[in-house]
Amino acid sequence: MGLLKEGSSGAFTTTHATNIHNALLGSSYNNHVRPSDVTNISIEFVLFSLNDLDIKSQTMSTSGWMTVRWEDPRLVWTKSSYGDIEYIYTKQNKIWRPELIIDNSVEGMDPIGNDDIFFKVKNTGEVRWDPPGLYVTHCDIDVTYYPFDYQMCKIEVTSFAFTTEVLTLNKTRDTVNSEDFNENGEWIFYSSRVEERVLEENGEKFSKLEFQIVFQRRPGYYLTNIVYPVILISLLTNLSFLLPTDSGEKISYILTVLLALAVLLTLVGDSMPSTSKHTAVIGIYISIILMMAALGIFITVLNLRLYLNTDQTDVPKWLQCFTFTVLLKINCKSKKVEDTKLQLVCEDDEMELQEINDGRKSLKRMMNHRSNTPVVPTEDEFPFECKEVSVFLDYFFFYLFNIVTFIATVVLFIIIAVCDVPPI
Incomplete structure (x- = not known):
């Protein structure tokens, strides 16, 4: 220096x-x-x-x-x-x-x-x-x-x-x-x-x-525009089973819901990176709901065939057993049997079914059902028509789909709340 x-x-x-x-x-x-x-x-x-x-x-x-x-x-x-x-x-x-x-x-x-x-x-x-x-x-x-x-x-x-x-x-x-x-x-x-x-x-x-x-x-925008609509549409899928068959709108209704879910899945997919390294949990959730909607269409079509069967007494054997084993327990809370007719009191709307001509056979069958030893009835003994069994099936699938939707939604939020931790 x-x-x-x-x-x-x-x-x-x-x-x-x-x-x-x-x-x-x-x-x-x-x-x-x-x-x-x-x-x-x-x-x-x-x-x-x-x-x-x-x-x-x-x-x-x-x-x-x-x-x-x-x-x-x-x-x-x-x-x-x-x-x-x-x-x-x-x-x-x-x-x-x-x-x-x-x-x-x-x-x-x-x-x-x-x-x-x-x-x-x-x-x-x-x-x-x-x-x-x-x-x-x-x-x-x-x-x-x-x-x-x-x-x-x-x-x-x-x-x-x-x-x-x-x-x-x-x-x-x-x-x-x-x-x-x-x-x-x-x-x-x-x-x-x-x-x-x-x-x-x-x-x-x-x-x-x-x-x-x-x-x-910041999740606020996505909760309002993606998460909430997906959950609401998934609930709308289940309502198709409560729609009266005579209205003629069951298929068109559930198809509309299916298309709405497909649009939401497309919107979520467009905002995701084109990679298979990570898969969004909400994408899996929407796929499950979409699959349930497609399954609902399949069930509805089969149920409509049963409802519109020309021979109303032609109920398959397996469906007769399923009706007494599961459907009646789900749809009814008490059963009243008279000499000339059988009346089922339902939990929600207390729907009355048609009279059963053979009172003695009906009484014997209901007593066997109450004793938890169901008997496979013959065609002459089965008291319900295809339309009535179709109504039972609609209620059954309504409850089943609601349970599955609720479990899937709870699991979704548990995974997001518990497993999502910051990297550092």
Whole structure:
């Protein structure tokens, strides 16, 4: 530092600043030569905003800047000799700087910074560089618990030209600086972490920093526009079994519900990434409801054939046994048998069925049923017509489908509430 001339201390003047630049950045300074044998670079990432987190393309766009610091012994001066000037500013093409790139960038791999950015140089030789940027990086999206999901995305900063033998990247702090973060309407900044890594390439090792950021989705919009409609439409599927057969609208009604579910499944699928690595739980739920709607159409068609059977006494043997074993228990809470007719009092609407001509046979059959020893009746003994059995089946499947829908919905929310934990 013999080039520096002693002078009296005083306030800042352009002369003093110019003398510092001339003394330090003269012909003897080579900006292509690193300042020391092993240069330690400290980096801090200041996150300003989350511009976009695209689930479909699996990219994250953020705005912020890197605060990069290192020591250059060639840039040291005595404050008292230059008017107590502690800092000077110079462009990045004047002094040495590390070549840093965003390793997981999806919009080019150009080095960070440009020639118009100033460096802040302290009299102790510390150099501070604050290159701002718009960082568009790849993000591995996990939509398993969509729309109550957390997403962890990374910004990977790597030394491009210098190996770990001559340059190391060190974290300034353990987390991303989010003091100036602007809130996003879709995502909440949840947590962050900084990890020091080593990148191996062609037998050489390069220092790397990973800035890991976790965002939590705001679920309000998706609850209103996806989750609630799916649950409501699934309940509408079950109502098709309560629709009177004589109305002639059972098939058209359940087909309309099936198409509505298919549209919702398409909307959810359009917002999901085109990958098989992760499957959304809500997508599985909608698929189950869609399958139940398709099964409901199949059951309704068969039940209509039974209801419109020309021979109303032609009830299959297995269905007769199923009626006494299951359907009557589900549909009726008490049975009254008279000498000339059998009356069933139902839980909901107390529907009365037709009279049974043979009272003695009906009494014997009902007593056997009450004693929990069901007897397979003959065609002459079975007291119900096909229409009546069809009504019993509608109520049975209405209760069954409601139970399955309730269990599937509860399991969906339990999985989302219990299993969904933030990555860090």
